[in-house]
Amino acid sequence: MVKAKMREQEGNRKREELLREFWFQVSNIPGGQKIKRCLQCGTCTGSCPVSQTMDLTPREVIALFRAGDMENILKSRTIWICASCYACTVRCPVGIKVTDILYALKRLAMENDLFPSRFPVHALSRSFVTLVNYFGRSYEPGLLILFYLRTNPIKLLGLFPLALKLWRHGRISFIPKRIKRKKDLQAMLKEAEIMEMIIPWELEPVRSH
Amino acid sequence: MNYLYYPGCSLESSARSYDVSTRWVFHRLSLGLKELEDWNCCGATMYMSIKETIALAFSARNLAIAEKSGGQIVAPCSSCYTILNKTNHILQENFILKAKVNQSLKRAGLEYQGTVRVRHPLDVLVNDVGLEEIKAKMVRPLKGIRIAPYYGCQIVRPEGFFDDRENPTAMDELFASLGATIVPYPVKLRCCGGMLMTTFPEVALALNREILEAAEAEKADLIVTTCPLCQINLDAYQVKINQKFGTNFRLPVMFFTQLLALSLGADRYEIRLKENIVPIPERIIGGLP
Numbered sequence: 409m410v411k412a413k414m415r416e417q418e419g420n421r422k423r424e425e426l427l428r429e430f431w432f433q434v435s436n437i438p439g440g441q442k443i444k445r446c447l448q449c450g451t452c453t454g455s456c457p458v459s460q461t462m463d464l465t466p467r468e469v470i471a472l473f474r475a476g477d478m479e480n481i482l483k484s485r486t487i488w489i490c491a492s493c494y495a496c497t498v499r500c501p502v503g504i505k506v507t508d509i510l511y512a513l514k515r516l517a518m519e520n521d522l523f524p525s526r527f528p529v530h531a532l533s534r535s536f537v538t539l540v541n542y543f544g545r546s547y548e549p550g551l552l553i554l555f556y557l558r559t560n561p562i563k564l565l566g567l568f569p570l571a572l573k574l575w576r577h578g579r580i581s582f583i584p585k586r587i588k589r590k591k592d593l594q595a596m597l598k599e600a601e602i603m604e605m606i607i608p609w610e611l612e613p614v615r616s617h
Numbered sequence: 618m619n620y621l622y623y624p625g626c627s628l629e630s631s632a633r634s635y636d637v638s639t640r641w642v643f644h645r646l647s648l649g650l651k652e653l654e655d656w657n658c659c660g661a662t663m664y665m666s667i668k669e670t671i672a673l674a675f676s677a678r679n680l681a682i683a684e685k686s687g688g689q690i691v692a693p694c695s696s697c698y699t700i701l702n703k704t705n706h707i708l709q710e711n712f713i714l715k716a717k718v719n720q721s722l723k724r725a726g727l728e729y730q731g732t733v734r735v736r737h738p739l740d741v742l743v744n745d746v747g748l749e750e751i752k753a754k755m756v757r758p759l760k761g762i763r764i765a766p767y768y769g770c771q772i773v774r775p776e777g778f779f780d781d782r783e784n785p786t787a788m789d790e791l792f793a794s795l796g797a798t799i800v801p802y803p804v805k806l807r808c809c810g811g812m813l814m815t816t817f818p819e820v821a822l823a824l825n826r827e828i829l830e831a832a833e834a835e836k837a838d839l840i841v842t843t844c845p846l847c848q849i850n851l852d853a854y855q856v857k858i859n860q861k862f863g864t865n866f867r868l869p870v871m872f873f874t875q876l877l878a879l880s881l882g883a884d885r886y887e888i889r890l891k892e893n894i895v896p897i898p899e900r901i902i903g904g905l906p
């Protein structure tokens with residue numbers, strides 16, 4: 409009995425924390441506060457080229473957020489399927505930056521480990537970050553290899569015919585390019601990592617409008 | 618104008634034809650194009666989904682270097698173009714993030730004030746050079762060639778700095794002025810799925826099918842695009858799309874700078890024609906040295 413109650417409290421606390429964290433992320437987006445003005449008109453969903461394959465449409469994501477149900481948003485496929493095409497953002501009649509809100513949600517889900525394991529988008533992003541942090545530039549073949557090793561190594565074999573074709577057309581380079589001042593970049597990233605953390609999210613960022 | 622070229626990672630590997638043809642066109646039109654010194658990856662859409670400040674600092678390093686060199690960035694890859702613009706916009710609007718980013722840039726001896734403009738080569742060509750001047754340098758008219766102009770999603774969205782966000786026409790006008798026929802192409806801004814081709818291939822293949830279908834319905838000879846990701850999805854995955862949907866597409870997909878260079882007199886090596894996977898019909902490249 410007591411345990412159940414504690415668990416419930418724990419759940420509520422977590423939920424509130426997620427909401428606050430999300431709210432902080434959203435307020436970093438120029439004009440992010442506009443999310444409050446959503447009309448639930450569904451224009452975003454109607455403009456989205458991949459909404460049929462989402463489990464929550466973009467409009468529903470905003471509705472759930474307003475109902476405070478962050479967990480269901482973060483568990484959905486929606487935020488990962490979004491291809492960042494900005495169609496929804498351009499068309500929203502009240503100027504809500506739906507795409508940027510979905511980015512904020514992706515970050516939140518990753519920070520809180522709220523996604524299925526071996527989940528492809530997350531794995532791809534991680535592989536990408538590993539590479540660019542090291543070389544300063546991305547390297548496509550390396551990216552795909554890292555990605556499949558993290559998700560489904562067997563599939564690497566299936567990639568072979570395509571790789572061969574690309575190679576024949578001169579579209580695969582074998583040497584990763586790197587920047588000259590790698591040390592500078594890495595020092596910068598370290599500092600940015602600290603910066604990422606120092607401002608507590610209780611602090612309301614000042615906006616110019 | 619001092620144009621600082623930001624090729625981005627794709628143009629160094631899978632889309633070198635876009636790189637060489639862009640350089641060629643700028644050279645032919647006597648526009649100085651200097652590569653941005655020691656540029657780094659812009660972070661693409663993927664970095665943005667992990668850590669915000671780090672992603673911003675990462676892409677801001679390029680802006681800071683450009684500011685120091687005093688020029689405008691020219692970024693052909695739609696994704697780089699959008700990310701760099703977005704970083705610029707956020708840093709201009711949100712001074713707390715700007716302070717954080719500058720704190721990080723300091724470690725590399727850099728600082729960013731927020732004065733750089735990020736442009737797409739299509740914008741530079743159509744608006745700074747102008748169609749008249751380009752046409753004056755035309756060597757091979759594109760007469761009788763039916764073109765489906767595919768802009769992809771990120772070149773005019775979200776901001777639409779140089780063209781309409783719902784119906785851009787810069788590329789239409791460019792190639793029409795060189796004699797080509799522009800087919801009606803309502804899917805010109807439809808998304809190709811981008812990296813979904815790797816993460817959710819079923820979704821991406823279906824999107825690309827629609828883009829190819831619309832071009833075929835109008836009997837287009839080729840699709841012309843402005844983005845390396847769109848190009849590879851439409852071109853390299855065409856066989857897969859045919860296998861999956863039982864279709865029979867055979868539509869060449871060229872970068873807009875490849876076709877432009879061709880019209881301005883480049884040879885097949887100068888546009889790296891061998892990179893295009895679906896072969897370009899003789900009618901278009903016939904007699905090309």
Ligand code: SF4
Pocket residue numbers: 445446447448449450451452453466467470499500501502503504506
């Ligand atoms: S288009 Fe804008 S206002 Fe309409 S439902 Fe979507 S987010 Fe809300």
Ligand code: SF4
Pocket residue numbers: 452455456457458459466489490491492493494495496497506507510
């Ligand atoms: S940005 Fe994402 S959610 Fe918005 S329309 Fe494009 S794919 Fe859909």
